[in-house]
Amino acid sequence: MPTVSIDKEKCKGCGLCVHACPKKVxxxxxxxxxxxxxxxAAPVRQEDCxxxxxxxxxxxxxxxxVTR
Ligand code: SF4
Ligand code: SF4
Numbered sequence: 001m002p003t004v005s006i007d008k009e010k011c012k013g014c015g016l017c018v019h020a021c022p023k024k025v026x027x028x029x030x031x032x033x034x035x036x037x038x039x040x041a042a043p044v045r046q047e048d049c050x051x052x053x054x055x056x057x058x059x060x061x062x063x064x065x066v067t068r
Contacts, residue, residue, distance in 0.1 A: 002051025003067045008032075008040035010063035017041050017055035017064060023048040026055060 004025060006017075011034060018026045018041055027044045034040050041063075043049065049066075056064040 001047075002049045003046060004043050004049050004051075004055060005065050005067075006041050006043070007063045007065075008034050008042070009036075010061045011038060011040040011059075012036065012061055013038035013040060014060065015041070016058045016060065020054050020058040022052065022054065023050055025049045 013028055015028055025043050025045045025048050026041050028039045029042050030039055051066055051068040053066040056066050
């Protein structure tokens with residue numbers, strides 16, 4: 001099963017990956033802050049991930065790793 005992981009310290013909470021994902025796997029963690037003060041993105045529906053890696057292409061900070 002494909003997995004997506006996000007380095008939350010690299011994430012700046014821009015939300016591009018959240019909107020790019022065709023399966024709505026990702027969301028910004030409104031209750032969480034990283035050390036730079038951003039709400040990081042995280043996989044909230046990992047089981048729906050199809051491993052397309054579109055999220056990783058959109059991330060300007062190379063914070064996303066997709067494993068197929
Ligand atoms: S790999 Fe594709 S389906 Fe999985 S989280 Fe990224 S954009 Fe969504
Ligand atoms: S695109 Fe990258 S920096 Fe932007 S919210 Fe997603 S993981 Fe964070």
